[in-house]
Amino acid sequence: MQILAGLFDIVAVEAHSKVSDIVDMSPVYDLALDPIYTRPLGLNANFIAGLEMNRYLYASGATSQDCKRVVEKNRKNALSNELAINSANFEFKSDGPDSISYPLTRNDVAPLVDGAAVVVLAAEDAAKSLREDQAWIKGAGWASDSPTLETRDWDKATYAELASKQAYRQAKIHDPTREIQFAEVDDTYSYKELQHAEALGLAGKSRAHQILDQGVFDLGGRLPINPSGGSIGMGHTLEMSGLVRVIELVKQLRGDAGKHQVQGVQTGAALAWRGVPTASGAVVVLSNR
Amino acid sequence: MFVKKRVAVVGAGMTKFVRRAQETGKELAFEAARQALDSCNMRIQDIESVALGTAPDAFDGVHMKGEYLLDGAGAWRKPYSRNYVGGGTGVFSPIHGWFHVASGLYDTCLVVAEEKMSSCLPHPQAAFLTIFDNMIERPLSPNLIWIFALEMQRYMHRYNIPKEQIAQVAVKNKRNALDHPSAQIAKAVTLQDILNSEVLAWPVQRLDISPVSDGACAIILASEDVARRITDSPVWIDGVGWNLDTTYWTNRDLYFPRYVANAARMAYGMAGISNPRKQIDFAEPYDPFDYKELHHMEGLLLCRKGEAPKLTMEGVTERDGKLPICPSGGLLGVGNPIAAAGLMKVCELFWQLRGEAGKRQVAGDPRTAVAQAWGDLMQIGTVVVMRA
Numbered sequence: 001m002q003i004l005a006g007l008f009d010i011v012a013v014e015a016h017s018k019v020s021d022i023v024d025m026s027p028v029y030d031l032a033l034d035p036i037y038t039r040p041l042g043l044n045a046n047f048i049a050g051l052e053m054n055r056y057l058y059a060s061g062a063t064s065q066d067c068k069r070v071v072e073k074n075r076k077n078a079l080s081n082e083l084a085i086n087s088a089n090f091e092f093k094s095d096g097p098d099s100i101s102y103p104l105t106r107n108d109v110a111p112l113v114d115g116a117a118v119v120v121l122a123a124e125d126a127a128k129s130l131r132e133d134q135a136w137i138k139g140a141g142w143a144s145d146s147p148t149l150e151t152r153d154w155d156k157a158t159y160a161e162l163a164s165k166q167a168y169r170q171a172k173i174h175d176p177t178r179e180i181q182f183a184e185v186d187d188t189y190s191y192k193e194l195q196h197a198e199a200l201g202l203a204g205k206s207r208a209h210q211i212l213d214q215g216v217f218d219l220g221g222r223l224p225i226n227p228s229g230g231s232i233g234m235g236h237t238l239e240m241s242g243l244v245r246v247i248e249l250v251k252q253l254r255g256d257a258g259k260h261q262v263q264g265v266q267t268g269a270a271l272a273w274r275g276v277p278t279a280s281g282a283v284v285v286l287s288n289r
Numbered sequence: 290m291f292v293k294k295r296v297a298v299v300g301a302g303m304t305k306f307v308r309r310a311q312e313t314g315k316e317l318a319f320e321a322a323r324q325a326l327d328s329c330n331m332r333i334q335d336i337e338s339v340a341l342g343t344a345p346d347a348f349d350g351v352h353m354k355g356e357y358l359l360d361g362a363g364a365w366r367k368p369y370s371r372n373y374v375g376g377g378t379g380v381f382s383p384i385h386g387w388f389h390v391a392s393g394l395y396d397t398c399l400v401v402a403e404e405k406m407s408s409c410l411p412h413p414q415a416a417f418l419t420i421f422d423n424m425i426e427r428p429l430s431p432n433l434i435w436i437f438a439l440e441m442q443r444y445m446h447r448y449n450i451p452k453e454q455i456a457q458v459a460v461k462n463k464r465n466a467l468d469h470p471s472a473q474i475a476k477a478v479t480l481q482d483i484l485n486s487e488v489l490a491w492p493v494q495r496l497d498i499s500p501v502s503d504g505a506c507a508i509i510l511a512s513e514d515v516a517r518r519i520t521d522s523p524v525w526i527d528g529v530g531w532n533l534d535t536t537y538w539t540n541r542d543l544y545f546p547r548y549v550a551n552a553a554r555m556a557y558g559m560a561g562i563s564n565p566r567k568q569i570d571f572a573e574p575y576d577p578f579d580y581k582e583l584h585h586m587e588g589l590l591l592c593r594k595g596e597a598p599k600l601t602m603e604g605v606t607e608r609d610g611k612l613p614i615c616p617s618g619g620l621l622g623v624g625n626p627i628a629a630a631g632l633m634k635v636c637e638l639f640w641q642l643r644g645e646a647g648k649r650q651v652a653g654d655p656r657t658a659v660a661q662a663w664g665d666l667m668q669i670g671t672v673v674v675m676r677a
Contacts, residue, residue: 005294005387005392006391147356159366
C-alpha cells in the first residue's frame with residue numbers, strides 16, 4: 001500500500017520467529033482468548049484445533065486418514081527443500097498413541113521453529129531496473145471473521161474465502177482452478193491445508209480430500225499445494241510462516257526452487273492464517289507475467 | 290510527491306477519558322466507532338476497511354489484542370489490521386488508514402484507537418519494565434519516569450531552562466482541557482501547584498505527567514470523490530510522516546528529537562509546506578510530559594531549538610496566542626490512554642479545522658495544522674498534516 005500510494009519506490013518487509021525463547025507456548029495462547037467468556041474454560045490451542053478439525057471432518061466427509069495424507073505429502077515434498085527441517089519419507093501405519101486432542105494427533109501439528117524472512121517490494125519502474133525476473137503482486141486481500149469462538153464458522157475458513165475473493169478480484173481471476181497453477185497455503189494443522197484449499201477455490205466445498213487422494217495436489221500433480229513442504233515440512237514460524245509461503249511462491253515463479261520446482265508455472269497463490277484462536281487470514285496472488 | 294488518491298477525514302468520535310472505565314476495551318472501541326459513524330451519517334456497511342491502533346497487549350492482559358478488539362471496532366468480516374508503534378500509535382493509526390485509501394484499495398476506512406490501561410494491576414507502568422534490552426539495559430531496572438527525567442534534565446541543561454518555564458506547559462494544557470467535554474484531569478492549577486507537587490524522579494514531578502487513562506477515539510477516512518458526497522467540509526490529510534532513531538536511548542541526542550524532525554520534514558514535504566512557522570496555524574504535539582510539548586515543538590520545526598520555553602512564557606502558545614499549541618488540553622489535561630491519546634489530537638485537528646471545536650475553537654479561521662505523537666522505545670516520531 002505504501003508503494004501503491006506513491007510514498008516509496010522500494011520497501012523491505014521483514015518477519016521473524018524466535019519461538020525457542022518461549023518455554024511453554026500454551027499460556028501464551030490462553031491469553032489470546034476472551035478473558036471473561038472463554039479463558040476460564042482452560043482451553044488450549046490444540047484443543048481448539050481438535051474441535052475445529054472434528055467439525056471440518058464431519059461437515060466435509062473427510063477422514064483423519066486424509067489429513068495424514070497431507071502430512072505425508074508435505075513432509076515428502078520437504079525432502080527436496082534445503083530449508084526444511086521436518087522432511088521425511090514415510091507412511092502412517094496405524095493410528096498410534098500420539099492423539100493430543102481427538103482427532104488431532106501430534107503429526108497433524110507443524111513443529112515450531114526459529115527463523116527470519118525478508119522480501120523486497122518495488123514499484124514497477126524500480127523493479128524493472130533492479131532485475132528481470134520479477135514476481136508481480138497481482139492481488140492481495142485480507143479479512144477477519146469473528147474473534148469469538150462461539151460465533152464463527154467452524155466448518156470452513158470464511159476469513160480465507162473473503163481474503164481470496166478480494167485478491168482474485170484485483171488479479172482478475174475468475175476460475176482459480178484453471179488460472180492458479182500452484183499454491184502455498186497455511187498448514188499449521190494438516191486439516192487446515194484442506195480447508196484453505198477450498199477457501200482458495202482450488203477445490204469445491206468439501207471436495208479437497210477427494211482431489212488430494214487423486215494426487216492432484218502432489219508435487220508432480222496438476223495443481224501442487226505446498227510444493228515447499230509447507231509449515232508441516234519446513235517448520236512453523238508463527239506469523240512469519242505467511243511470508244515464507246510468499247518467498248516459496250517467488251522462488252517457483254523465478255524457476256529458482258531447485259529440486260522442488262514445479263515446471264512452467266506462471267501464477268500462484270499464497271495464503272496465511274494467524275493461528276489459533278483467530279479467524280484472520282491473508283491471500284496474495286503472484287505472477288511472473 | 291505523487292499520491293494516487295487524496296484522503297479526507299469525514300467524521301470523528303471519542304469516548305470520555307477516565308481513570309477506570311466500566312466498559313470493556315471492545316465496548317470503548319464500539320462507542321468511539323459508533324460516534325464517528327453517526328457524526329457523518331454513515332453505517333458500518335458503508336465502511337470498506339478497518340485500521341486499529343492499540344498499544345501493548347500487556348495493558349489489557351490479552352495476547353493479540355487487535356484480534357480481541359476486532360468486533361468492537363466494527364471489523365467483522367472486513368479487511369482489518371492493527372498497528373502498534375508504542376506511544377506513536379495514535380498518530381500512526383490515521384497514517385495506516387491513509388495507506389488503505391491513498392493506495393486506491395478502498396474508498397472508506399474506519400480508524401479506531403483504543404486503550405484500556407486500568408486492567409493492568411497494580412499499575413500499568415509495570416507493562417513497560419520488559420521493553421528495554423534484556424542484556425544491556427534491563428539489569429539497571431529502568432522505568433519510563435527516570436528515563437524521561439534524564440531526557441528532561443538534558444534538555445534543561447542544554448538550553449539553561451528553569452523548571453518554571455516547563456511547568457507553564459502543564460498549567461496551560463490543564464486549563465485548556467476545562468473546555469473539553471471528554472477531559473479526565475482538566476483543572477485550573479497555578480505554577481506553584483506544579484512546582485510543589487511530589488517529586489518522582491527529579492526534575493519530573495507528579496503534575497508534570499499525564500495520567501493513566503481508559504478511552505477510545507475513531508475517525509473515518511474517505512477518498513476525495515466519496516468524501517465530497519459524505520460532507521461539504523472534509524478535512525484533508527495532506528501530509529504523513531514517520532521516522533525512527535536508534536533503539537538505544539544511550540545513543541540518542543536527548544536534547545533534540547531528530548526522529549520527529551525527520552518525520553515532520555517528510556510530512557511537510559508531502560503537504561508542500563516549506564516554512565512551517567508561517568504556514569502552520571496551530572499544532573497538537575505529543576505532551577505526555579510537559580517538557581515533551583516543548584521538545585516536540587522544536588522537533589516539528591515550529592520554532593528554533595531551545596526557543597519553545599520562551600514562546601510558552603510569552604503566551605504565544607496559548608489558545609488565543611499567535612501559535613496555539615494543544616488547544617484540546619493535550620494529554621496533560623484530557624488524559625493519556627496511549628493509542629487513543631494520539632488519535633484524540635487528530636480528532637482535535639478535525640474539529641478545529643471545521644470550526645466545530647466549540648469553546649476550544651482557536652481564533653482566526655485556522656486552515657492548516659499538524660498533529661504528532663512519539664513512542665516505541667522513545668525513538669519514533671509520527672506526524673500528520675491536515676488542511677481544511
